[in-house]
Amino acid sequence: MLRALLGMLLLLLSGVGFGAGFVVQRSEVKSAEYRALAKELDQSGLLADIAKELNSLVALKVTLGLRFAECGEPNAYYDSETRQVSVCYELIESYYETMAGAYDTEDELDDAVAGAFLFVFFHEIGHALVDVLDVPITGREEDAVDQLSAWVLLDGEEGDKAVLDAAISFYAGDEAEQAVDQGSFADEHSLDQQRFYNMICWVYGSDPDGYAVLVDEGHLPAERAERCEGEYAQLDRSWTRLLKAHIKP
Numbered sequence: 001m002l003r004a005l006l007g008m009l010l011l012l013l014s015g016v017g018f019g020a021g022f023v024v025q026r027s028e029v030k031s032a033e034y035r036a037l038a039k040e041l042d043q044s045g046l047l048a049d050i051a052k053e054l055n056s057l058v059a060l061k062v063t064l065g066l067r068f069a070e071c072g073e074p075n076a077y078y079d080s081e082t083r084q085v086s087v088c089y090e091l092i093e094s095y096y097e098t099m100a101g102a103y104d105t106e107d108e109l110d111d112a113v114a115g116a117f118l119f120v121f122f123h124e125i126g127h128a129l130v131d132v133l134d135v136p137i138t139g140r141e142e143d144a145v146d147q148l149s150a151w152v153l154l155d156g157e158e159g160d161k162a163v164l165d166a167a168i169s170f171y172a173g174d175e176a177e178q179a180v181d182q183g184s185f186a187d188e189h190s191l192d193q194q195r196f197y198n199m200i201c202w203v204y205g206s207d208p209d210g211y212a213v214l215v216d217e218g219h220l221p222a223e224r225a226e227r228c229e230g231e232y233a234q235l236d237r238s239w240t241r242l243l244k245a246h247i248k249p
Contacts, residue, residue, distance in 0.1 A: 021060035022051040022125075025084065028069040034089040041068050054125075058246050062132050076120045078127040085124045092117060098172045115165030119199075122149035135242050146195060147235045150202045154232075160203050160211075167199035197224065205232030 024047040029038045041047075047066045065084035074094035076087045095113040103109040126145030130137060137144045153159030170192040200220045204211045205228030214220045220228070 021058070021062065022054050022064045022066050022085075024048050024051055025065040025067040027067055028086075029089075030070045030072075034070050037089055037092075038068060038070075050121075057248055058129075058243070059248050060132060060246070064128050064132065076124050078124045078131070080127075080131050083128065083132065085121075085128055087117070087121060087124075091120065095169060099169055102168055102172055111161070112165040112168065115162035116169035118153060118159075118162050119149050119166030119169075122152045125149075129243075133243075133246055143198075146198065147202070148239055150199055151235055151239050154203065154206045160206070163199050163203050167196045167203075170196045170199075197221075201225070201228040202232050202235065205229045 027038050027042055029035055047068070051066055062083060065082065067084065067086050069086045069088055071086070071088035071090055074088060074091040076085070076091055078085050092113065095116050096109065099112050099116070100109060103112055123145050126148035127141065129135060129148075130141060130145065150163050153162050156162075197220065200214055201224055204214045204220055204225055208225075208229050215222055215225045
């Protein structure tokens with residue numbers, strides 16, 4: 001299962017055109033539960049391949065770390081003090097658990113987990129770039145880096161499917177059916193269902209003819225779909241302008 005996931009991640013990354021000055025840092029494992037997973041991920045060289053691809057395209061004056069870590073919860077995060085992006089073993093594990101019911105085969109599930117992983121990974125890279133490049137953001141940063149992650153992936157060869165699979169990760173399991181409370185509205189993130197529809201909209205907006213099925217099959221309301229091509233064009237124009245000075249020639 002894990003080897004299939006790693007293979008899919010590398011395939012998806014082969015088309016991604018974006019990067020920064022990242023280095024791979026030592027994984028953090030606190031218990032025996034994740035030692036085997038940590039060893040296999042470290043030996044795969046996955047983060048080294050990602051860092052190489054990223055570093056070839058964006059110039060930075062600082063070092064940004066990449067690592068896997070045992071966090072005690074399903075999560076991924078950027079630490080501005082250490083300038084480090086961490087992806088938790090528990091997050092990968094949780095994707096397999098929550099998304100299993102949405103796919104018919106193990107191969108499809110591996111593919112979907114890879115997409116969800118990549119979206120969250122580039123979301124956290126977005127936080128890192130906003131920090132070290134002092135990128136001006138109006139509105140909520142969480143929404144902005146969702147856009148950045150989608151923009152990066154939609155420019156890749158397999159990235160559209162990665163974004164769609166990642167969207168499903170926000171709607172999978174029981175969470176989408178739970179009542180929304182005050183804390184949900186107060187959170188810095190948009191609601192999971194909103195993130196789902198945003199991501200579906202951006203995929204559709206990037207290629208309305210190619211993804212008409214998203215509207216035809218009711219995954220994206222027609223009222224929202226009317227605006228998605230303009231939303232994606234604005235997203236593309238804005239992030240291209242914001243990062244233009246940092247892209248290597």
